[in-house]
Amino acid sequence: xxxxxxxxxxxxxxxxxxxxxxxxxxxxxxxxxxxxxxxxxxxxxxxxxxxxxxxxxxxxxxxxxxxxxxxxxxxxxxxxxxxxxxxxxxxxxxxxxxxxxxxxxxxxxxxxxxxxxxxxxxxxxxxxxxxxxxxxxxxxxxxxxxxxxxxxxxxxxxxxxxxxxxxxxxxxxxxxxxxxxxxxxxxxxxxxxxxxxxxxxxxxxxxxxxxxxxxxxxxxxxxxxxxxxxxxxxxxxxxxxxxxxxxxxxxxxxxxxxxxxxxxxxxxxxxxxxxxxxxxxxxxxxxxxxxxxxxxxxxxxxxxxxxxxxxx
Numbered sequence: 001x002x003x004x005x006x007x008x009x010x011x012x013x014x015x016x017x018x019x020x021x022x023x024x025x026x027x028x029x030x031x032x033x034x035x036x037x038x039x040x041x042x043x044x045x046x047x048x049x050x051x052x053x054x055x056x057x058x059x060x061x062x063x064x065x066x067x068x069x070x071x072x073x074x075x076x077x078x079x080x081x082x083x084x085x086x087x088x089x090x091x092x093x094x095x096x097x098x099x100x101x102x103x104x105x106x107x108x109x110x111x112x113x114x115x116x117x118x119x120x121x122x123x124x125x126x127x128x129x130x131x132x133x134x135x136x137x138x139x140x141x142x143x144x145x146x147x148x149x150x151x152x153x154x155x156x157x158x159x160x161x162x163x164x165x166x167x168x169x170x171x172x173x174x175x176x177x178x179x180x181x182x183x184x185x186x187x188x189x190x191x192x193x194x195x196x197x198x199x200x201x202x203x204x205x206x207x208x209x210x211x212x213x214x215x216x217x218x219x220x221x222x223x224x225x226x227x228x229x230x231x232x233x234x235x236x237x238x239x240x241x242x243x244x245x246x247x248x249x250x251x252x253x254x255x256x257x258x259x260x261x262x263x264x265x266x267x268x269x270x271x272x273x274x275x276x277x278x279x280x281x282x283x284x285x286x287x288x289x290x291x292x293x294x295x296x297x298x299x300x301x302x303x304x305x306x307x308x309x310x311x312x
Contacts, residue, residue: 037170042178043266045171047213050258053265055283060265061274062287068306075306077286078298083124084135085202087115088142088237089184092200096157096185103153108143122298125309142202142237149241152187152198159186160224169223177262183217186225194230197221198243201236212261214246215254222251286310 053060067074091111095103116136126132146153160167160183168180187196197217199207207213214232221229233243268274276284289295295308 037173039168039178042170042176043262043269044168044178044180045258045262045265046179046181047211047216048181050212050216050261050265052283053268054261056276056278056281057268057274058276058281058284059287060268062284062291065269065274071306073300073304073306075287075290075297075308076301077290077295078119078123078125078307078309080125080131080135081203083119083126084139086124087112087119088139088202089200090115090118091143092146092153092184095153096159100154100156104147104150108147109140112139112143122296122309123307127311138238139202145237145241151242152185152196156188156190157186158188158195158225160220167220167224169220171219171258171262175263175266177266179216179219179258181216181220183220186221187231188227189230192228192230194228195221195225196231196233196243197229198233198235201234202238204238206236207234212254212258215249216258218249219251219254219258 049060049064052063063076064074091108094111116139120126120132124132124135126135162168165182166180167182168178171177171179183197184200185198187198189196197214199213199217201207214234218229218232229248231245232248233245235243280288289310290308295310297306297308299307301307
């Protein structure tokens with residue numbers, strides 16, 4: 001109906017009416033143009049953020065949405081276990097940048113000492129030397145395990161493409177959802193021209209069978225590189241001499257599981273509904289303590305987050 005009106009306007013001879021048609025025609029074209037994808041307005045989801053929501057919606061809000069009204073920054077909490085994981089992963093990640101024959105030339109304990117400086121003392125949530133030394137020795141032993149059983153570490157490795165260090169792809173353009181994440185290690189298997197996705201574990205607990213971590217990494221690798229994925233593994237560095245292989249997920253099933261949770265998160269964000277189902281739980285409580293002023297800010301992360309520590 002709007003096009004017919006414009007058509008009649010076009011037959012009129014006055015200059016003003018002709019200009020009016022041209023302007024209205026431009027508006028029609030603008031309205032018809034599809035919206036451009038905008039990653040800054042999208043909902044970014046990762047294994048970490050999804051896990052936060054499944055543990056406690058309030059935890060998800062405080063870790064992934066809330067910003068300090070004073071600084072405009074998000075915040076997180078550093079603990080000894082996180083400090084151990086950060087330092088250990090930093091050493092392992094640095095190896096993938098080196099030629100295969102150079103990766104174990106320098107003792108990993110030497111690299112670990114440098115990485116540990118970023119989390120020593122209160123920076124890593126340590127309030128006494130004994131506790132810090134216990135965690136530090138655990139990291140050294142885990143890296144020694146890699147030196148003695150290098151396995152995939154001395155094979156070719158690849159990295160997923162990324163704009164700013166964080167690989168991602170559009171999981172749903174319609175829902176404006178991006179799936180992102182960093183895979184710890186991608187081993188290139190030359191004999192089959194395929195890849196092996198490995199996640200290094202530095203904690204004492206094993207990942208649950210219902211975890212979405214490997215399915216998310218599987219989808220990231222499918223969308224961001226072209227080689228087939230032949231293996232998925234966890235490597236529990238404090239006890240296993242080699243990665244533990246897990247079954248490959250079925251793509252459609254992985255997408256469906258993630259989609260269901262993603263839709264719940266998108267709806268919660270639209271409704272601004274992030275209540276703790278228990279009215280306060282072990283997951284959100286530490287973050288509530290920071291809001292009450294009980295935490296001490298010790299640094300700013302590479303992603304611009306304020307990092308706090310809490311005394312028990």
